Amino acid sequence: MKTIHSDEPQAFNFNVRVMAGPGAGKTYWLIGQLRQILTNSSKLGNCRKVAVITYTNKATENICKQIQFGMDRIEVSTIHAFLYTNVIKPYFHLIADKFRFDLSKLQGHDDTIVTSPELINSLIGKQKKGWLFNALERKHKRINYPDVGNYIARYRWVINNDKVGLFQQGRKYKLYGAIDEDFVNMYKKDVWSQKGLMHDDDVLYFSYQLFKLRPRIKRLIAYKFPYILVDEYQDSSSIQHYLIQQLSNAGCYITVIGDDAQSIYSFANGNINFIKGISLPDLQDYNIKDNRRSTKEIVDFLNIIRPKLHQEAIRKEQSIKPLIVIGPALDAYSSCKRCCQDESLVTLCRKNETAYDIRSKILPKFQTDHLLDDILSLGDSRSRMFVACINAVENAKQMLMKDAVKEIAKAFGYDIQKMTDKKNAVAILRILLEKYCEYKSGDGKVLLHIIKNDMHQNIAEVRCGMPQKLFSHSYSEFAREVRYKDDNSTDMTIHKAKGLQFKNVMVVFEDEQTAVDFLLSNDLDQDTQIAEEHRIYYVACSRAQNRLFLSIPTLSEGNKKKIENKFKDKLTISIDI
16 A cells, blocks of 8 residues: 555546545545546546545535536535436436336435324234234334334345345344334335335435346446545445445446544444455555644644554644543533634534533533434324424524425425425424524423414314423423534534534543543444444544544543553643633
8 A cells, every 4th residue: 555645646547545544635635636637537528527425415515615626527425415316316217116116206315214103003004013013903002103213214225145135223222123124124115105205225225226227327327427536435335335336347437535443334334344345446555644634732642542543744833732621511611612712612522412502502400312202202293393393493593494494394294396385384484483582491382382373283282191291391402302414503413523624623522431431442443333432532533623622521530640641741631721
């Protein structure tokens, strides 16, 4: 493997693998390689393009902002967007009937799992086994429909022994063993045939089927895109890996870029071994060991965390050493913010709920979990409208208006492809935002009252029993559970920060043991859950450009000494800042 610098583009009429640590300048190198291809390649004409495939929408935006040339001949997108645009839209009609997919209802792709009682009950009735069926038959046990939805979402299309099928991803979870992949297969077939719904993961599955059943398609894609560059390849799934190799066989020159120590998406079927073991003809191997992003102080810290990769800091200006701040996260945030002076400070958290708490600058009185799921499990339209309104408001606050309108439309039965329905959904969102001050400090019943009175919805009041208990929680307790496809705030989960960089970063650890394990274990290389947890925090720390802070709620004297012995003068613990 040849070591290169990020400002050294390479010959492009080869298949290429570039391994590079965090901050090495992968995007910088990629843009230089794009310029080299557009300037010198004889394979590009008026109708042929270079494809750049990234992992997240944020990374797509970041690359597009940095490319200042040739955008008419470059297509930058996520793998799902690339496949949907270039494979599914033009060719899916060739095989839709084989899978009984109602094309007339297809409206793009998303990750929405349908958990309506009508659909789930029909599936349970068809399966006729297990305690879920017994609960449905005897009516003595309430079925938690969101749990069933979460169960379905855990299954992904995977290639195993040259066959594609549904397999569970991640650790065991609720309903594990109660229902199986046959149930998920039935769900897939029903939403395809009845609703024309294509999940994000189905985009990969149907692209796989099109490549298998209509081999000419991959040759057409290879002709249109003679060069395909894939960033963050360490998080590729088995089907994505297969599709990329097939495009290489069809004549594409493939470039994969990544870092095995930044593989953090196993729950989405990402596999750390694909970038290590990729096999392409005439593969040229390169390694970038520079770090263009972070100060020397941060790079020195990262080198101790990951001793197998010794990065060289390109930046010469000095800054403070990474700093551990002990105490509540909000207090730590205030201290770190003062240290950053006029520069912005981004907090990166493992949990969405923690990110919301810091974003809202509140500490919840009670730590609650799964409130939105518990509301949905009531199984009525009132609950679906309530949860949709909270999701819509919180997305709108992040300026994610498209997602906000979609949330309203799904729950209130609007088809946003129709202009009248879209206007109705927007009108509801406008009411929610205008009246935000009325319910943001109240409990769920205040928001329900607005939905009933101001949106003229025929829903029942909450008076007693489980609904009374659930809707009595505060709005903020519900809002902290909202998850965003994209996050525009400065307080976000670590997974949302993948591929991004920030001037100053505070990494929030939920507890002392998690922080100590990460700092002392250095387990990044294995294909295990523990190693992935460590890689997640490694990714978080490596987002920082100027200053890095680690917020830990407590730190015993013994653990403090162990950390000081390991990091010596490369890390500071709890000084008055």
